[in-house]
Structures are given as C-alpha cells and as structure tokens.
Amino acid sequence: MTEGRTCPLHYRYRPEDLARDPVVCDADVLYVAGGLYGNPLALAEIEAMADRERAAGRRVHLLFNGDFNWFNASDELFVSINHRVLGHDAITGNVEYELACPGDGAGCGCAYPDFVDDAVVERSNRIMVRLQGIAAHHPELQQRLGRLPRYRCLMFGGLKVVVLHGDPESLAGWGLSHEELSARGNEQLARWFRQTGADILVSTHTCLPVMRAMVVDGRQRLFLNNGSAGMGNLIGSSAGLLARIAGSAPSEAAFGLPSGFPVSAALEPVRFPLAPWLSLFDALWPENTDAALSYRHRILNGTSLTPGQLRAGTGISEKII
C-alpha cells in the first residue's frame, strides 16, 4: 500500500525558503490552530478565546495551519467550516491540498510513518474519499483551498515565526512529531532552526503536542506543535490545544515555555463543549464507520500522553549547537 504512506513530490519544499518573505504581524497575540478536523464547537471556542483577548485590549492574529477539514462530512458543515476558517488567516494542510487537488494517488496525504497501523491508514484514505465527494459539490471552495500557501513567515515581536503544517521539508512530514523527537533527539530540529533562520517554528499534522526550547548559534529558539485544536491531546482530556504566542500578558495555561525570551509561548487548552460535538460526530460517523473506529475513543478520552511527558524534554535552556 502506498496511498496514505508516501509523501508526494509537490508536498516538498526547502527549509532555506521558509523565512524568505516575512510579513509583519501587527498584533499583541498570535494564535496558531492546527488540526481543527471539522469541529465547529472547537472553532466557536477558538473565536471566543480570541474575543476574550480583544475584550482585554489585546489585538489577536488567528492563523489556522491546516487540516481544518476532516470529520465535516456533510455539505452544510463543509461549507460553514471552510467559510468561517477562510475568514481568518490560513495555510493549507495535506487534507485541504487533497480536497483541492484530488486524484494524485496520495490517498489522505498523511504520509503516515511505519508506526501507524495499516488499518488506520486505510480508514484515513476512505475518510478522504468521502470528504472529496462532498468537496466536489463546492468548486469555489476547492479553488480557495487550492490557493492557500503551504507555509508562512511572520515577524512577530521582532522575531521570525515560521508557521507550517508538517515539517520544514514537507507539507506532510513527520520530523517534528512527538514520536520522532522523542526517539531521535533534537539534532534535526536544531539543523532546521539554522537552515530556516526561524526564532520560532510552529507546526501540527502529527496529532500529538510537542514543545521544545533550545539555543542554536547563540540564539534562543522555540518549537511548538499544538497536536490538535479540535480533538483531545492529553490523557483523560477532550480539550483541543492551540499555540499562543504573546508579546506580553503571559498565558495562564498549564503548558508554557520559558521566561527570558522576548515573547511568551504556550499550548493553550481549547475547552469546547463535548456533548454537542459528540452528537454531531455520531450523526456523521455512526458506530463502525471509519472515523468512529479511528477517532471516537480519542475524542472522548484524549490520548495516553501525560502532562509530564509533554513537559519532559522541552529542553528549556538546552544548548544544542
């Protein structure tokens, strides 16, 4: 099987190109939300979080870094999720790419590594086929999704913030996953900081949250992977997470990265109401359907990752190079 496993050629880009054209982000707070997965309750909560920041006098820039579609397998939900997300800033994920340009043999476009079971990959490919059938009814939205950039560099608080979906070499790369960084250490991440010139890298795609801080070439660098904004990430929790970077007003969230840096950075919980989301999900994906088999347990219970495991290895003050 190659569909869902391979990384298509058009997903590839070069780390050296990611920070070439930075755009000034004139805001006090940057939210980066990856992996909404078609959850309208999580989207409403993210917008409400941004509104609460604005009510406190802070300007917010909200950026969705891909995979905002996945479970939204009805015409009505497909249209509303995409119209709402595309009203904010957004880059593409592999899901949006495959919805905009179906039929390239990439399956779901996830480029799953070997540690993911074949059955999961096959179910993801079938979820994508169902969603592509709905996207085909909405060519105008397909065109808008097809025009989304694959990455973005923002100048925020005087720092270069590179936001991408997978890793610095591929839209669907797994090099910034919890599994990869835990198994192989931070050397590749440090090389990517050097190659991109980024002060902060923000990714998603690999479904588990990660935070790292390190000094590369004498400069403090940060890496944030929010896991999923629309699905539980930690053991016993159904809350999504988003990456929050702020020039002042540090987050009160439980998962924050270090002081002694010009901005504060944290993974902030997205506490959407579970019951209405679950009833909507169950209506779209009843028992024994592909998404129910792959994701319902996680939607209810989160993952096996503990807060201690998330904090471990964050590498605060770690000197790599």
Ligand SMILES: [Fe+2]
């Ligand atoms: Fe993805």
